[in-house]
Structures are given as C-alpha cells and as structure tokens.
Amino acid sequence: xxxxxxxxxxRLIDCVVPDxxxxxxxxxxxxxxxxxxxxxxxxxxxxxTVIDVAGxxxxxxxxxxxxxxxxxxxxxxxxxxxxxxxxxxxxxxLTEAGVTxxxxxxTPHLIDVALKRAFDSGRxxxxxxxxxxxxxxxxxxxxxxxxxxxxxxxxxAFVAAIREQIQGGVDHIKLNLTGGIIGPAWDRHxxxxxxPAELEAAFAICRQRGMxxxxxxxxxxxxxxxxxxxxxxxxxxxxxxxxxxxxxxERGAWYVPTLGITHLTPSQATxxxxxxxxxxxxxxxxxxxxxxxxxGEHRAWFQRALKAGVKxxxxxxxxxxxxxxxxxxxxxxxxxxxxRQALWAATRHAAEICGAADELGxxxxxxxxxxxxxxxxxxxxxEHLAALALVVKDGRxxxxxxx
Ligand SMILES: [Zn+2]
Numbered sequence: 001x002x003x004x005x006x007x008x009x010x011r012l013i014d015c016v017v018p019d020x021x022x023x024x025x026x027x028x029x030x031x032x033x034x035x036x037x038x039x040x041x042x043x044x045x046x047x048x049t050v051i052d053v054a055g056x057x058x059x060x061x062x063x064x065x066x067x068x069x070x071x072x073x074x075x076x077x078x079x080x081x082x083x084x085x086x087x088x089x090x091x092x093x094l095t096e097a098g099v100t101x102x103x104x105x106x107t108p109h110l111i112d113v114a115l116k117r118a119f120d121s122g123r124x125x126x127x128x129x130x131x132x133x134x135x136x137x138x139x140x141x142x143x144x145x146x147x148x149x150x151x152x153x154x155x156x157a158f159v160a161a162i163r164e165q166i167q168g169g170v171d172h173i174k175l176n177l178t179g180g181i182i183g184p185a186w187d188r189h190x191x192x193x194x195x196p197a198e199l200e201a202a203f204a205i206c207r208q209r210g211m212x213x214x215x216x217x218x219x220x221x222x223x224x225x226x227x228x229x230x231x232x233x234x235x236x237x238x239x240x241x242x243x244x245x246x247x248x249x250e251r252g253a254w255y256v257p258t259l260g261i262t263h264l265t266p267s268q269a270t271x272x273x274x275x276x277x278x279x280x281x282x283x284x285x286x287x288x289x290x291x292x293x294x295x296g297e298h299r300a301w302f303q304r305a306l307k308a309g310v311k312x313x314x315x316x317x318x319x320x321x322x323x324x325x326x327x328x329x330x331x332x333x334x335x336x337x338x339x340r341q342a343l344w345a346a347t348r349h350a351a352e353i354c355g356a357a358d359e360l361g362x363x364x365x366x367x368x369x370x371x372x373x374x375x376x377x378x379x380x381x382x383e384h385l386a387a388l389a390l391v392v393k394d395g396r397x398x399x400x401x402x403x
Contacts, residue, residue: 004028004048005395007371010058013379014363015348018340020377025058027369030395035365051397053373056389059343060363061100061127061370063350064093064325066235066256066315068106068148069115075147079109082147086111090119090126093321095399098372098391101128103315103354105174105214105235106135106148113169125398128370130172130354132214133165136202137176138193140186142216149176155201162205171354172212172232175202177222180236181261181290182283189218189238189294192225203229212355220244227251233353235315238262238298240305248310254353256315257302259331260324262295271330273383277323303336313353314345329382339382369395 005027012023012035026034026048069086077085086107093099104112116129134150135143136158143149152161162173177194179187194202203226206213212232217223220241223234227247233254237244248255265288269278305312314332316324325346332342351361359368373390391399 005369005392005397006048006050007058007373007390007392008050008052009055010053010373011055011377012363013057013059013343015060015344016362016364020057020379023058025363025369025371027392027395030369032363032365032367032369035363051390053390056373056375057377057384058363058371058373059378060347060361061372061391061393062098062325062346062385063101063103063314063354063361064099064316064321064328064346065103065313065350065353066105066258066317067102067321067324068104068146068317068319069112069321070147071319071321073146079111082108083111083114087115087118087124087126089319089321090115090129091124093324094125094127094393095391096388097322097325098374098385098388098399099127099321099325100370100372100391100393101130101350101354101356101360102321103130103172103214103350104132105216105315105317106143106146107131107133108148110134110165110168110170125393127393128360130356131170132172132174133168133170134161135174135176135216136161136165138198141193142176142178142180142183142187145183155195155197158198158202159205162202162209162211166209166211170211172214173202173206174214174216175226176216177226178216178218180216180218181238181294182287189236192219192222199225199229203231206230227253233313235317236261237301237305238294240301245305245308245310248305249308252311255305255310255312256353257298257305257312258315258317258328259298259302259335260316260318260328262291262298263331263334264318264327265291267292268295270334271383273323273327273330273386277327299335306337306341311349311352312345313350314342315350326382326385329385333382339379342382343378
C-alpha cells in the first residue's frame with residue numbers, strides 16, 4: 001500500500017459546502033492529509049503516487065444505510081456458502097458502485113459482524129459495515145421466509161436475544177415492529193406485532209446497554225411508539241402522521257424511507273436502469289400490487305418529512321447491492337429531493353446515522369479517505385454516479401475504471 005496518494009486536478013464535492021470546486025486531495029496512511037485549492041497538481045508532494053483525475057468529480061464514497069447481503073436467495077445454503085455469497089456481493093458494491101459503507105438491517109448468523117472484521121483487517125476487500133445481526137421479529141412476524149429473520153416471543157426472550165446480539169458484536173439492534181410489502185396475508189404493513197410488554201422490554205435493554213435501535217415500522221402507531229421509546233431510526237415509514245413528524249424532531253431520530261420497496265414495479269419504472277432492474281427482479285404480481293397500493297402514501301410521507309426537515313439517510317433495502325444505492329438515489333430525486341439532498345443523504349447523513357461522522361462521510365482534512373471519482377457532475381444528475389472512474393477505500397485504490 002502506498003503511504004501517500006494524491007488525487008490531482010479534481011472537481012471536489014466535499015459534501016460540506018453545496019457546490020463542486022477545483023482541488024487536489026492528498027491522502028496519507030488512509031486519511032485525508034491535505035486539500036489543495038486549484039486544479040494544478042501539487043509539486044511539493046514527494047514520494048507520492050499522483051493520479052491526475054483530469055477534471056473529474058471527486059466525492060465521498062457512497063453509503064447504503066439499509067442493506068441485506070443475500071442475492072440471489074439461496075434457501076438451502078450452508079452458513080459457509082452464505083458467507084461467501086455475502087462477501088462477494090459486498091465486494092461488488094464497493095468496486096463496481098463505489099459503496100464504501102453499509103448499515104445492515106438483517107443478516108443471519110452474525111455474518112455481517114464476521115465480514116466487518118474481515119474487511120476492517122484488510123484480509124478481504126469490502127465496504128465498511130455497521131452491523132445489526134439478525135432481524136428480530138415475532139412468530140407470525142415479517143420476513144420469516146428470508147432466512148435472516150429470527151422469531152422471538154415474550155419480553156424475557158427479547159431481552160435474551162438482544163443480549164446475544166450484543167455479545168456477538170453488533171453495532172445496533174434491528175427490531176421489526178410491523179409487517180411490510182412482501183409477505184403472507186397476515187404480514188401487512190398496517191399490522192403491528194409486539195405486545196406492549198415485548199416492546200417495553202426490548203427498548204429498555206437496548207437503552208440500558210447503549211444500543212441504537214433500528215426500527216422497522218411501517219404504520220403510524222408503530223412509528224410513534226418506537227420514537228417515544230427512543231428508536232434511533234425508523235425504517236420504511238410507509239404510513240405516518242403529523243404527530244410522528246413532530247416526534248422525529250423532538251427526539252432527534254432518523255428516517256430511512258427505502259423508497260425502492262414501493263416504487264420499483266413494472267408500471268412505475270421509468271429510467272432504463274429502473275426498467276432493467278424491475279425485469280431482472282421479476283417480483284410476483286401480488287407483491288407489485290401491494291407496492292402500488294402503498295406507494296401514494298409512502299411518497300407523500302417522504303415528501304412531508306423532507307419538507308419538515310426530518311433527519312434522513314439513504315438506505316435502499318434492495319439487492320444486489322451494486323444496483324441498490326444508485327436506484328434509491330434516483331427515486332429520491334424523482335420524488336422531489338434535489339440531487340444534493342440525495343447525495344448528502346447517501347454520504348454525510350448516512351455516516352451520521354451510523355455514528356461515524358467524525359471519521360467519514362465528507363471530504364475533510366483528518367477524515368478517513370473513502371472516496372470515489374466519477375466522470376460527470378452528480379449534482380446535475382445523480383445518474384452520473386454510475387460513470388465510476390475510481391474507488392478509494394482507506395486511502396487505497398480498490399477499483400480503477402479509468403481505462
Ligand atoms: Zn430491510
């Protein structure tokens with residue numbers, strides 16, 4: 001690994017100020033050491049690898065704050081096979097889409113914790129992982145056919161399961177409060193699953209142990225209950241209400257809208273990227289019908305949350321991960337976010353939701369050098385993020401597609 005790397009002659013989108021500006025970025029031992037104004041390559045940097053990026057756009061690596069690693073689904077797979085598949089998907093997201101960090105929302109057998117350690121150590125190359133381990137639901141809960149959901153019943157059982165997760169090394173706890181778009185008839189997004197005792201106990205042990213709760217909550221009552229009990233983030237929020245929006249502000253909680261779950265059906269796909277993805281995913285008509293029945297409210301609450309200034313980070317809940325963040329970025333813009341709002345949600349705000357904003361999420365001196373270079377300006381069109389030229393993780397070039 002080169003100790004020093006200079007990315008010269010860039011247009012820098014640092015995700016601190018709104019616009020791009022000419023700059024060169026000096027990276028030393030994995031961190032951003034210096035940002036030189038102007039586009040000329042610095043002359044004072046000796047012993048460095050200098051890459052002239054020739055006016056391309058340099059920005060923080062992308063984040064996806066709601067991921068599951070399986071793609072395609074392997075129902076009969078062993079833990080070893082799943083681990084290899086997940087590692088390959090994560091590696092592909094990093095090197096082919098510039099996703100340098102992810103927050104997991106349900107992974108069986110704590111495979112996300114194992115991969116996090118492998119990627120952090122440098123033995124394997126992959127994105128940074130903020131790991132949640134198992135998706136904790138109930139019997140007759142959500143996502144039971146996925147293999148990553150663990151049904152728990154009773155307050156004491158939730159406490160025990162959460163303690164196991166903590167001991168296993170997770171960064172946050174994923175709790176499943178409601179149904180969703182994909183699932184059997186008794187798993188609809190307006191169904192809430194926890195008894196009051198289960199809800200209290202699960203949040204209480206998380207509070208006691210300082211664990212952030214990532215709450216899958218898709219109806220207004222569940223969103224509000226989770227916010228009142230101290231949830232760190234609400235995932236999905238297909239249906240909310242005014243009181244919920246007020247509670248987000250009062251509690252300083254985050255919203256991760258996962259627009260792709262309701263927006264990506266054959267009749268709604270518009271761009272070539274969306275059409276390709278929808279055709280490849282090929283969901284059953286019944287699932288598409290459920291998505292289309294929910295999309296109007298989902299879009300409206302996303303737009304209202306955005307307008308109300310609710311803290312929001314970008315998370316896709318889509319797979320494969322190499323397609324996911326870019327699809328979700330496009331949907332944010334389609335629903336009315338500016339390209340800058342979407343990009344910041346996928347960089348600095350995603351780092352904040354993971355508690356990593358001191359180290360990551362923007363291009364600033366002293367931060368870790370997780371960077372991407374793209375050919376055209378993503379602030380004009382987020383689709384330009386697909387024209388990836390370079391991916392740098394921890395100061396090391398992990399993908400170079402300039403040729
Ligand atoms: Zn999910």
